[in-house]
Structures are given as structure tokens and as C-alpha cells.
Amino acid sequence: MRKIKKLKTITAFHQTRGLTPPEHPLISIVNYTDIQMQPEYFDCKWTFDFYLIALKKNIGGKVMYGQQSYDFDEGVMFFIAPGQVFGIEQITGTPANKSGWMLLIHPDFLWGTPLAGGIKKYEYFSYAIHEALFVSKKEEDTLMDIISNIEREYHANIDKFSQGIIISQIETLLNYSDRFYNRQFITRKRAGHQMLEQLESLFSAYFGEDIAGKKGLPRVQYFAERLNLSPKYLSSMLKTLTGQTAQQFIHEQLIELAKEKLSVTSLSVGEIAYMLGFEHSQSFNKLFKSKTSFSPLEFRKSFDQQN
Structure with a gap:
């Protein structure tokens, strides 16, 4: 060395x-x-x-x-x-x-x-x-x-x-x-969109076995390392492609996954929060409401009423 x-x-x-x-x-x-x-x-x-x-x-x-x-x-x-x-x-x-x-x-x-x-x-x-x-x-x-x-x-x-x-x-x-x-x-949008597809695949794999609770919340550094990019470069590229920083992109993906769990499973809010890597369900509730204007329970109730 x-x-x-x-x-x-x-x-x-x-x-x-x-x-x-x-x-x-x-x-x-x-x-x-x-x-x-x-x-x-x-x-x-x-x-x-x-x-x-x-x-x-x-x-x-x-x-x-x-x-x-x-x-x-x-x-x-x-x-x-x-x-x-x-x-x-x-x-x-x-x-x-x-x-x-x-x-x-x-x-x-x-x-x-x-x-x-x-x-x-x-x-x-x-x-x-x-x-x-x-x-x-x-x-x-x-x-x-x-x-x-x-x-x-x-x-x-x-x-x-x-x-x-x-x-x-x-x-x-x-x-x-x-x-x-x-x-x-x-x-270089073509290369950027390929990177975006890889990022989405990595995100899916991260939660593939529902063991994120053992891994914690997914971090920008985790995905950047696997994409062979620096965190700042990944965030800048995503900002150009999607209008979101890498952290915002991760939060968006987390919320979409949470919506799926709330609508098609009977898991409690605490169980879903743990599954997504949150240490405390209060943090999950706060993020979910900031992104959707609903608490997780309110979202589940509204979804049930629609169906």
C-alpha cells in the first residue's frame, strides 16, 4: 500500500x-x-x-x-x-x-x-x-x-x-x-436511466427477504458503493433525471413500499416500520405523513373504504 x-x-x-x-x-x-x-x-x-x-x-x-x-x-x-x-x-x-x-x-x-x-x-x-x-x-x-x-x-x-x-x-x-x-x-441520460434501473433493482433486493429491520434504513452510501459512484455524484445524477436527490429518492421508494404493505397486508404499523428498517415507529409515522398528508393508519382506513 x-x-x-x-x-x-x-x-x-x-x-x-x-x-x-x-x-x-x-x-x-x-x-x-x-x-x-x-x-x-x-x-x-x-x-x-x-x-x-x-x-x-x-x-x-x-x-x-x-x-x-x-x-x-x-x-x-x-x-x-x-x-x-x-x-x-x-x-x-x-x-x-x-x-x-x-x-x-x-x-x-x-x-x-x-x-x-x-x-x-x-x-x-x-x-x-x-x-x-x-x-x-x-x-x-x-x-x-x-x-x-x-x-x-x-x-x-x-x-x-x-x-x-x-x-x-x-x-x-x-x-x-x-x-x-x-x-x-x-x-448521458441513457447511462443515467440504466443506473436508475440498477438502483431500483438494488432497492428491491434490499427488501427482498423482508429483513430490512436487521439491516436498518437503506442509506445513500450503501447504493452508491454498489453502483461504483460517489454519494454526491449519485445524488446529482438523480436530481437531473428525477428531480429528487438520492435521499429523497430513497424516501419515495420507502413510502411506496409502505403503501403496498398497508394496503395488501394485515401487518401492524409497527411491524411495517420495523420491516422497512425504522428503529422507531414514530419516525416512520412522521415520514409517511410528511410525504402523503396521512398517517399510516389513516391511509389504510382510506384504502379500505375505497374497496
Whole structure:
């Protein structure tokens, strides 16, 4: 198992990648062609105390995240938040046409601005590397324009307006990335619907033997792991396909199953609650009423009256 190396500063990143020192200790733009890939770069995994946003082509290796790897021979964009662990697996030969850029942002640079907390709303920082963003040439040009704006300000004389201007450009970059991810979910609807079918099958299997009471309530993490997705990516994809987050989807499925049990069995509400994985029937009652406007007993009574 490869050891994990931690870089606390952007200056340290520059040093380990054979780059000249950054002009600002809390933010830097790196031309990927300037990076010198040292052997030790591949011998371990890495974690940073800063954000890294990158668009790369022909990386000359595979990026590893968890148990997954992704070959960056095509132009893709990915986002690494402080504390994420990743690594690079070297492949034979170094591509002559590698290209791209990296934007490094220390959280302290965002301090005192709305983006300090707002950056957490961009869920793709929690996606796995194999859930990278594929951008078209037109989208890539749009992102490059923003990076160029940041770079011009970065190299200009720093004044009282500099941080605000750069922050606004970073936010624009993140918003465009959000839009492009949404486009990716839409254009890959076929794969998304296949995933939805798999998710429904997994949900049915979870309750297949009526032993959910022993398993507890189904969790997003449980389904994400079996679909080989990160929880955030699963939730974002479901939001595009169904208008529901992963948690909302699970709740919806639970309610539909509860309705079935209430209408075609004589099981008590407590027995149904246990069967669905609820520790307390009061929690089941509360969720059911919030979704249907009826208590479980009221729903059963109304169903009986209809029949």
C-alpha cells in the first residue's frame, strides 16, 4: 500500500513539481506542460490542504482515486478539495503533447468572502476522480478565457481590488463547471436511466427477504458503493433525471413500499416500520405523513373504504 504524502502549502506543491515559486502564497495558476514528473510523484498518494481545479490532456499516467483509475488521455476536468486522497500511476513513455492548466486555491484566500462558505455548495468537489467532467472544445475555450482573466490579475500589481476580482472569476469558473456537469448528466441520460434501473433493482433486493429491520434504513452510501459512484455524484445524477436527490429518492421508494404493505397486508404499523428498517415507529409515522398528508393508519382506513 502506497503511503500518503500531504502538502500543506501551494509553495510546497510548486517545489515538488519542479516549478518556480508562486507569485502569491495562497493562489497559483500552473501550466501543466511546466510540471516535471519526478519518480516520487508516482510512488505515493497525495492529499493537499488547498483546492485544486484542473483541466488536463495526455497526462502520461492514470489518476487513482479509491479503487478506481482514470486515464486522462482525453481532455477532462476534475476538482480536488482539501483532504481528498489521490495518486498517479505512471505508464510507459511520456506524451509529448500533454497540455492543460491547474488552479490552486488555499482556503485562506477565500477567507472573509462569500465564497469561503459558498464553495461547499459545488458538489463536484465530492465526486470521485472517475466521475470527471468531459468538456467540449467550446466549453474548454470558455473556461480558458476565465483562467486567462485570473492569470492577468494574478500577474498584475496587487491592489485592494485584486482579491475581489479574482474571487468573482473563480466563482464564474465554478458556476460554468456546474452548468457543464448538468449538461453531461443530460447528454448521458441513457447511462443515467440504466443506473436508475440498477438502483431500483438494488432497492428491491434490499427488501427482498423482508429483513430490512436487521439491516436498518437503506442509506445513500450503501447504493452508491454498489453502483461504483460517489454519494454526491449519485445524488446529482438523480436530481437531473428525477428531480429528487438520492435521499429523497430513497424516501419515495420507502413510502411506496409502505403503501403496498398497508394496503395488501394485515401487518401492524409497527411491524411495517420495523420491516422497512425504522428503529422507531414514530419516525416512520412522521415520514409517511410528511410525504402523503396521512398517517399510516389513516391511509389504510382510506384504502379500505375505497374497496
